[in-house]
Amino acid sequence: MTVIFAPVAGWHIDPWGGNGGGAWPPRGPPGSDTFPAPSTRGRTGRARRSSLRTSPPGARHRTVVTVTDSPPQALPPQAPVPDTRATMQPREGQPRPTRPPWVRDVIVALVVGGIWFLAVRLADQGGYWHPRWISTYWWAGAWMVFALAGRRTIPWTVFWLTMLCYPLGYRTGLQSDFHVLPILIAAFGATHSARVRPAVAVVVAGAAGLSLRLRGGPAITSGWDLRALGFDFQGRPSTVLVMFALTTGAVALGVVMHRLALSSQSLINQNAELQRLQGVVAEQAVSAERLRIARELHDVVAHHMSAIVIRAQAATRVAPNQPDAPLLATEWIAEAGKDALKAMRTIVDMLRESPGEGGALTPAPRLDDLRGAAQRMAQAGLDVTVMIPEVNLALGPAAELALVRIAQESLTNVLLHSTATTATLSLSRRPRHIVLTVHDPGPARPPTQPGEARRDGNGVRNMGERAVTCGGRFSAGPDPDGGWLVRAHLPKDL
Numbered sequence: 001m002t003v004i005f006a007p008v009a010g011w012h013i014d015p016w017g018g019n020g021g022g023a024w025p026p027r028g029p030p031g032s033d034t035f036p037a038p039s040t041r042g043r044t045g046r047a048r049r050s051s052l053r054t055s056p057p058g059a060r061h062r063t064v065v066t067v068t069d070s071p072p073q074a075l076p077p078q079a080p081v082p083d084t085r086a087t088m089q090p091r092e093g094q095p096r097p098t099r100p101p102w103v104r105d106v107i108v109a110l111v112v113g114g115i116w117f118l119a120v121r122l123a124d125q126g127g128y129w130h131p132r133w134i135s136t137y138w139w140a141g142a143w144m145v146f147a148l149a150g151r152r153t154i155p156w157t158v159f160w161l162t163m164l165c166y167p168l169g170y171r172t173g174l175q176s177d178f179h180v181l182p183i184l185i186a187a188f189g190a191t192h193s194a195r196v197r198p199a200v201a202v203v204v205a206g207a208a209g210l211s212l213r214l215r216g217g218p219a220i221t222s223g224w225d226l227r228a229l230g231f232d233f234q235g236r237p238s239t240v241l242v243m244f245a246l247t248t249g250a251v252a253l254g255v256v257m258h259r260l261a262l263s264s265q266s267l268i269n270q271n272a273e274l275q276r277l278q279g280v281v282a283e284q285a286v287s288a289e290r291l292r293i294a295r296e297l298h299d300v301v302a303h304h305m306s307a308i309v310i311r312a313q314a315a316t317r318v319a320p321n322q323p324d325a326p327l328l329a330t331e332w333i334a335e336a337g338k339d340a341l342k343a344m345r346t347i348v349d350m351l352r353e354s355p356g357e358g359g360a361l362t363p364a365p366r367l368d369d370l371r372g373a374a375q376r377m378a379q380a381g382l383d384v385t386v387m388i389p390e391v392n393l394a395l396g397p398a399a400e401l402a403l404v405r406i407a408q409e410s411l412t413n414v415l416l417h418s419t420a421t422t423a424t425l426s427l428s429r430r431p432r433h434i435v436l437t438v439h440d441p442g443p444a445r446p447p448t449q450p451g452e453a454r455r456d457g458n459g460v461r462n463m464g465e466r467a468v469t470c471g472g473r474f475s476a477g478p479d480p481d482g483g484w485l486v487r488a489h490l491p492k493d494l
Contacts, residue, residue, distance in 0.1 A: 102149075102152070105150070108149075109148035109149035112148055113141055116141040116144065116145075120134070120138070132175060133172045137176070137179075140176075140178065140179040143162060147182045147185040151186070151189030151192070151193075152192075152193065155192070155196075156193075156195040159189065159195070159196055162183060163183065163186065163204050163205065163207075167208050170211075173215040174213045180209050180246060183205050184205070184250040185250075187202075187204075188251070190254070191250075191254030191258065192257045192258050193258070194258050198251050201254075202247055202251050205251065206248075209243040209246065210239075213239070293347075294462075295405070295465065295466065296347050298409075298459065298462055299409050300343045300346075301340065302409070304337075304343060306380075306412045306415055307376045307377060308333050308337065308340070308380075310380040310381060311333060314329070314381055315328070336376065336379075366404070367388065367404065369404055370408075373404075373411055374386045374411065381421065382411070382414060382415050382421060382423055383421060383422045383423070384423050384424075385422070385425070386425050386426075387424070391429075393429065394492045395490065395493055396492075396493035399434070402467055402469070403434065403490050405463070405466055406438075406463045406466060406467065409462065410425075410486040411425065411438065412459070414438070414484070416445070417444060417445050418440050418443070418445055423439065423440040424440075425437070425438050430489070433472065434490050436486075436490065439484070441481065442482045442483035460476050467490065470490060471491045472488060472491055473488070473489040474488045
């Protein structure tokens with residue numbers, strides 16, 4: 001039988017059979033219970049394996065338990081989490097850019113320039129508009145196209161060429177307020193790309209705008225006529241303030257747009273990093289769930305099945321001298337198997353319940369279960385002396401669960417890996433901890449076949465993880481007398 005646990009969105013639970021039962025009466029003096037081993041032993045049963053399987057990251061983290069008789073399958077490979085820190089890829093369905101920015105800028109500039117030149121041409125031919133210098137409109141339109149086309153690809157070049165060359169070719173006095181647009185566009189593009197400092201852009205753009213009001217000198221827009229230099233205030237000294245207000249507004253808009261672009265890119269990068277971290281967190285949650293299920297399965301199944309295996313092996317060995325030993329062992333194995341199924345059903349019920357249903361998320365064995373574990377070990381041939389204080393030990397649920405599971409696994413290891421027929425399980429109080437001690441006099445049982453599980457294998461690692469998870473400490477190893485000592489310090493619920 002293979003037990004497969006998988007956290008996925010759906011559920012499929014095969015029914016369990018059997019029912020548990022069996023109570024035992026405590027014996028011995030208060031605080032010390034001794035369980036003598038029976039004279040009969042059981043024969044070997046078929047070991048059962050378990051495998052784990054998880055859903056890929058991103059699935060809802062519900063846990064599924066599937067019981068099947070097929071052999072365990074290999075785990076599917078985990079999909080790697082893409083690293084989106086450098087670039088943010090568009091989602092499916094979103095349009096992807098097909099042209100580089102300079103192409104779009106050139107298209108926009110040509111469209112705006114075409115509209116500008118067409119409007120000037122139609123107005124000139126209509127007979128109702130008679131500008132003094134029509135060439136100034138062509139000149140302003142040409143520089144506006146140039147400023148629009150290069151505002152993102154070559155903003156620094158566009159800014160300085162526009163500020164220097166455009167006013168030099170104008171020189172007729174400002175013919176229209178629209179002729180300031182090339183200067184404003186160039187100032188906006190330079191500050192939007194952060195290629196020119198805002199203060200420099202305001203001063204230079206304001207001076208260039210005021211220079212458009214100069215008249216005289218060689219001017220392309222006036223037929224290269226040499227005229228006397230003059231400055232056209234049009235009777236309004238506030239013209240200087242208006243010009244600097246316009247250029248300051250264009251520069252301020254460029255700075256604001258630049259900061260908005262930086263903020264937008266920062267949000268995109270943070271969103272990409274958040275998505276990556278969400279994938280990592282989901283993967284860690286799945287791994288933690290797998291480890292938790294593996295620990296519960298190992299501790300519950302191994303504890304019950306080890307006693308069954310040892311009892312079955314003992315019955316096989318004594319059968320020639322005790323003909324009724326196999327029958328007695330079979331009856332005991334049936335009851336022990338029911339207990340194992342009951343414990344496994346407890347895990348299944350725990351995994352089926354969601355947090356919103358109000359059920360417990362973990363099995364809740366109590367300290368009283370330690371005596372039941374000792375009795376099972378005694379019936380399998382290991383005399384266990386249990387010493388538990390009668391006072392309240394003040395353990396929290398997590399620490400109490402860890403203590404019971406560590407004690408069960410320690411006794412199981414004594415049964416499997418030691419030749420000792422006796423063991424001691426004791427609890428002692430400390431100011432902030434409860435100390436669990438499990439000791440057997442040894443010596444260690446030699447392996448019967450290559451590759452047999454060692455005493456310091458997965459079981460010891462699981463016990464250490466349980467102790468550390470609830471804030472305690474754990475140690476396990478041989479003692480100077482040749483035995484094996486397990487000690488766990490678990491915090492009190494202060």
